[in-house]
Amino acid sequence: MGRQYEIPVGAQHISLLEPLHFKFTTENEKIIKTDANVYYVHRGIEQACVTKFKFRQVSFVVGRVCGLCSISHTTAYSQVAEKLLKLEIPKKAKYLRMLVIELDRIHSHLLCLSHVAENSGFEALFMKTMMYREFSMELLEAVCGNRIQYDFSIVGGVTRDLRTDVAQQILQRLKTFMPQLDELVGIYENNWTLSLKNKGVGVLTREQAMQLNVVGPFARAAGLEVDVRNETEDLLPWKEVGFEMITDTAGDVHARNMIRLREIYVSIRIIQNIINGLPEGELVTETKAFPEGEATVRLEAPRGELFYYAKGNKTQVLERLKIKAPTFSNVAGMVKAFEGNEYASAPAIIASYDPCLSCTAR
Amino acid sequence: MNLAAYRKKSPWILHYNAGGCNGCDIEILACLSPKYDIERFGMINTGNPKQSDILLVTGPVTKRSRERLVEIYAQMPEPKVVISCGACASTGGVFRGMYNCEGGIDQFIPVDVYVCGCGTRPEQIIDGVVQALAILEKKTKALEEPVQLKRAAKQEEGQLNRRELADDIKPLLT
Amino acid sequence: MKKIETTLEHLRKDIAAFYNPGLHHFMVMNAVETGEQMEVQWFFADYAHPCETTCFYALTGREDEVPSIKDIVLSAWVAEAELVDLMNIKVENTAKGFVLEPDFESGPLLKKK
Numbered sequence: 001m002g003r004q005y006e007i008p009v010g011a012q013h014i015s016l017l018e019p020l021h022f023k024f025t026t027e028n029e030k031i032i033k034t035d036a037n038v039y040y041v042h043r044g045i046e047q048a049c050v051t052k053f054k055f056r057q058v059s060f061v062v063g064r065v066c067g068l069c070s071i072s073h074t075t076a077y078s079q080v081a082e083k084l085l086k087l088e089i090p091k092k093a094k095y096l097r098m099l100v101i102e103l104d105r106i107h108s109h110l111l112c113l114s115h116v117a118e119n120s121g122f123e124a125l126f127m128k129t130m131m132y133r134e135f136s137m138e139l140l141e142a143v144c145g146n147r148i149q150y151d152f153s154i155v156g157g158v159t160r161d162l163r164t165d166v167a168q169q170i171l172q173r174l175k176t177f178m179p180q181l182d183e184l185v186g187i188y189e190n191n192w193t194l195s196l197k198n199k200g201v202g203v204l205t206r207e208q209a210m211q212l213n214v215v216g217p218f219a220r221a222a223g224l225e226v227d228v229r230n231e232t233e234d235l236l237p238w239k240e241v242g243f244e245m246i247t248d249t250a251g252d253v254h255a256r257n258m259i260r261l262r263e264i265y266v267s268i269r270i271i272q273n274i275i276n277g278l279p280e281g282e283l284v285t286e287t288k289a290f291p292e293g294e295a296t297v298r299l300e301a302p303r304g305e306l307f308y309y310a311k312g313n314k315t316q317v318l319e320r321l322k323i324k325a326p327t328f329s330n331v332a333g334m335v336k337a338f339e340g341n342e343y344a345s346a347p348a349i350i351a352s353y354d355p356c357l358s359c360t361a362r
Numbered sequence: 363m364n365l366a367a368y369r370k371k372s373p374w375i376l377h378y379n380a381g382g383c384n385g386c387d388i389e390i391l392a393c394l395s396p397k398y399d400i401e402r403f404g405m406i407n408t409g410n411p412k413q414s415d416i417l418l419v420t421g422p423v424t425k426r427s428r429e430r431l432v433e434i435y436a437q438m439p440e441p442k443v444v445i446s447c448g449a450c451a452s453t454g455g456v457f458r459g460m461y462n463c464e465g466g467i468d469q470f471i472p473v474d475v476y477v478c479g480c481g482t483r484p485e486q487i488i489d490g491v492v493q494a495l496a497i498l499e500k501k502t503k504a505l506e507e508p509v510q511l512k513r514a515a516k517q518e519e520g521q522l523n524r525r526e527l528a529d530d531i532k533p534l535l536t
Numbered sequence: 537m538k539k540i541e542t543t544l545e546h547l548r549k550d551i552a553a554f555y556n557p558g559l560h561h562f563m564v565m566n567a568v569e570t571g572e573q574m575e576v577q578w579f580f581a582d583y584a585h586p587c588e589t590t591c592f593y594a595l596t597g598r599e600d601e602v603p604s605i606k607d608i609v610l611s612a613w614v615a616e617a618e619l620v621d622l623m624n625i626k627v628e629n630t631a632k633g634f635v636l637e638p639d640f641e642s643g644p645l646l647k648k649k
């Protein structure tokens with residue numbers, strides 16, 4: 001047995017966007033054990049949502065749980081509140097919510113990919129991916145009015161209509177983005193230098209993913225068919241707009257990259273279908289009711305399954321709100337997938353999980 | 363060229379998230395990317411506090427990250443500039459009053475530039491950084507000013523009293 | 537949502553009988569105050585379409601120790617550690633301090649202290 005060393009990574013580190021602390025126990029450069037401390041950014045949003053804010057304001061507060069997938073949070077909260085109010089929202093609002101969620105997925109996946117490239121030491125690819133990503137931010141700004149923190153979903157519907165010129169602009173920009181995406185797929189798939197850092201690194205098998213209840217692209221790269229868009233249809237009609245499940249079998253960093261890139265193709269198709277078949281109608285359903293009873297909602301955020309539980313008590317303020325973010329489910333899998341890898345690969349593996357700690361900690 | 367010239371031409375930035383929602387962090391990342399390209403001011407994102415000149419902080423300070431924030435600030439060499447990015451780093455924003463938040467980084471470390479917005483736009487961040495550059499230059503000048511004792515010794519009761527000679531620069535020493 | 541009532545004694549047996557990693561995945565644990573008692577909930581969701589969310593719940597007193605399901609559901613330790621800190625309930629073999637600092641006030645989410 002060799003000598004064991006403990007190497008800490010975090011809370012502030014160049015390869016981390018957020019405060020996150022890993023303690024690796026290594027033996028001859030191999031990681032044999034990992035401890036994670038993921039609660040640096042715990043703020044207490046759940047408590048504020050049930051004391052300080054009224055239930056209509058909460059949808060803006062939960063958007064601030066996470067800046068990358070704020071639309072998923074606001075939509076999931078709006079849906080759970082609508083369930084408590086027994087409210088049926090217009091079909092057009094559902095379509096617009098799906099549109100923004102998919103645009104958000106494109107920008108989030110590209111951000112994660114660029115981050116993997118940077119942490120693997122491929123700075124030029126980071127710049128290239130970030131450059132191609134910029135179109136999705138501009139489209140989001142055109143649709144919702146802000147680059148991040150869209151505040152697009154509210155209880156009962158959405159805040160803005162899709163203007164026809166913006167719709168045309170989206171289709172146009174997607175068309176110019178397609179060849180760029182093909183180029184990115186070519187690089188991430190075939191680049192030899194990148195494959196040294198990504199292929200066969202950070203492997204999580206299907207069996208482990210199942211045992212550890214992993215969700216999102218992390219699980220789909222291991223071959224586990226888990227995607228909320230495939231499982232529920234009562235709230236948002238995903239199948240109607242052309243959703244398709246994407247899985248891989250390898251379960252390593254490279255497979256996760258490819259899953260994200262191929263999901264962007266699906267997102268683009270969904271967006272095109274939504275714009276071409278956007279139904280007419282109102283944007284919001286008004287109501288004077290108060291939330292009552294218990295309800296749960298699941299929604300596919302860019303990182304996986306988002307779960308909301310809410311309980312109302314017929315007043316303006318909710319009784320209990322529970323948020324389960326995708327990364328929360330992945331923590332156990334994240335710690336596991338480090339085992340047996342070189343310490344030098346750790347930054348790329350961390351980036352490939354796409355961890356969102358402000359979601360996890362709330 | 364000497365060190366001061368390099369510092370003016372190429373300030374290095376350090377980024378720390380003290381509990382924000384990632385929104386402002388990805389905008390800082392977008393600043394580094396080709397469209398906004400903060401590198402044309404010579405800036406590089408670094409991970410080491412000991413090599414950096416500008417500290418970009420986002421997020422209301424949570425209880426677990428406040429010691430890290432102060433530690434990072436203390437490790438940075440003089441002269442240094444702190445930019446608070448976003449509404450929640452400046453005042454606490456939407457998180458103000460939540461049980462695990464302190465609300466605003468200026469309660470812990472001195473802040474030079476406040477950038478508003480939830481989330482901030484890359485243009486605003488660049489604007490803030492350019493202002494920070496001016497402040498950095500001023501701080502560098504102040505630092506390079508030679509220390510001179512201008513008071514003369516006083517004649518008191520047939521003796522020279524030199525006890526108050528260094529009174530003017532005492533604040534610099536503490 | 538399918539709600540199944542259970543008790544603290546039968547909890548481990550019920551969940552072991554129900555949980556099949558190939559069919560469901562464990563999502564999260566939650567606790568709600570119901571008057572003097574606490575309602576502790578365990579959420580599971582199916583992989584298949586159409587998907588059913590299953591919730592096991594048990595009513596406990598505030599001082600009771602909740603049995604841990606870490607060995608049945610391997611990823612449950614995160615949820616248990618979080619609930620111990622936020623709702624101030626006792627879970628078998630789980631220490632405080634995962635979420636909050638050691639000097640925190642127990643159970644910030646509780647309405648009735």
Ligand code: SF4
Pocket residue numbers: 064067148149382383384385386387420421422447448449450451455456479480481482
């Ligand atoms: S200011 Fe707003 S967008 Fe920026 S970190 Fe704070 S909550 Fe997020």
